[in-house]
Amino acid sequence: MRRVRRLLPLPAQDGLGPDALLAAYACPPGPWVRANMVASLDGAATADGRSGGLSGPADKRVFRVLRALADVVLVGAGTARAEGYAAVQPHETYPEARAAAGRPPTAAIAVVTRRLDLDLSSGLFAGPARTVVLTCAAAGQDRLAAARAVADVAVVGETTVDVPEALSALRARGLDHVLCEGGPSLLRDVAACGRLDELCLTLSPQLRAGGAARVLVGPALEPPPRMVVVSVLEEDGDLFLRFQAAPGASEPGSTGPSVAG
Numbered sequence: 001m002r003r004v005r006r007l008l009p010l011p012a013q014d015g016l017g018p019d020a021l022l023a024a025y026a027c028p029p030g031p032w033v034r035a036n037m038v039a040s041l042d043g044a045a046t047a048d049g050r051s052g053g054l055s056g057p058a059d060k061r062v063f064r065v066l067r068a069l070a071d072v073v074l075v076g077a078g079t080a081r082a083e084g085y086a087a088v089q090p091h092e093t094y095p096e097a098r099a100a101a102g103r104p105p106t107a108a109i110a111v112v113t114r115r116l117d118l119d120l121s122s123g124l125f126a127g128p129a130r131t132v133v134l135t136c137a138a139a140g141q142d143r144l145a146a147a148r149a150v151a152d153v154a155v156v157g158e159t160t161v162d163v164p165e166a167l168s169a170l171r172a173r174g175l176d177h178v179l180c181e182g183g184p185s186l187l188r189d190v191a192a193c194g195r196l197d198e199l200c201l202t203l204s205p206q207l208r209a210g211g212a213a214r215v216l217v218g219p220a221l222e223p224p225p226r227m228v229v230v231s232v233l234e235e236d237g238d239l240f241l242r243f244q245a246a247p248g249a250s251e252p253g254s255t256g257p258s259v260a261g
């Protein structure tokens with residue numbers, strides 16, 4: 001029989017330290033696509049154009065834990081540009097936990113872009129792990145050649161990046177456990193092709209209104225993929241919600257990518 005489960009008040013327990021948090025977010029072995037996003041209580045995915053205003057110290061810790069467990073951080077070029085993305089450095093993660101799991105010291109970053117309008121001299125291309133660029137033929141030969149000088153480039157589509165092909169390209173590089181950090185357009189495309197296994201959503205206890213995007217944007221997903229909650233954690237009013245794809249929910253909700261060709 002179904003029952004409403006009481007998640008709060010919390011059962012008596014000590015707070016979760018880094019090791020317990022790493023264990024709490026463990027994933028099944030093999031290919032896995034997990035997204036990590038933050039939203040205000042009224043659904044805003046940005047505050048003044050970035051996600052930083054929604055993310056407090058606890059969210060940053062969870063962000064770090066999720067990166068520690070990933071082979072690759074998948075990010076859309078819009079987010080890389082807006083947030084000034086840089087390659088992950090060992091001091092930002094848990095190198096000991098990664099070594100124990102047989103992973104290199106940091107996760108690589110994989111940037112999804114159609115236009116390939118990226119600053120190739122930026123810190124995004126200066127990490128211990130070579131950055132992967134997932135792009136399409138429409139980027140043009142000149143930009144592709146320039147990107148190949150600083151990154152591992154995979155051309156996965158003609159006019160847009162084909163997300164399943166992009167995930168296969170990552171897998172071919174031994175990058176099975178994908179952590180998608182958005183943004184909302186890319187996450188919509190990942191969900192649309194039925195490849196989103198897990199969503200870690202931080203609800204930040206603030207109200208924003210305004211015209212900010214939600215955590216997914218683009219054409220409606222039809223039918224809407226359903227997810228089931230697998231854990232709820234809390235610190236300082238931040239709720240850390242972890243959802244996984246409902247059994248049998250891997251059929252694509254929609255096939256078209258949100259990025260215009």
Ligand SMILES: NC(=O)c1ccc[n+]([C@@H]2O[C@H](COP(=O)([O-])OP(=O)(O)OC[C@H]3O[C@@H](n4cnc5c(N)ncnc54)[C@H](OP(=O)(O)O)[C@@H]3O)[C@@H](O)[C@H]2O)c1
Nearest residue numbers: 037038045049050076077078079114115161182183185186
């Ligand atoms: N709340 C959160 O957790 C969170 C997380 C991440 C980002 N954000 C915020 O979201 C905003 C950015 O939103 P966004 O929707 O523009 O971000 P996005 O999804 O990161 O970037 C969109 C861009 O990514 C590329 N792209 C995505 N999917 C593609 C596909 N299938 N094929 C080809 N290219 C693809 C395109 O890049 P090109 O233009 O280079 O072709 C597209 O313009 C920022 O304000 C950021 O701060 C919030």
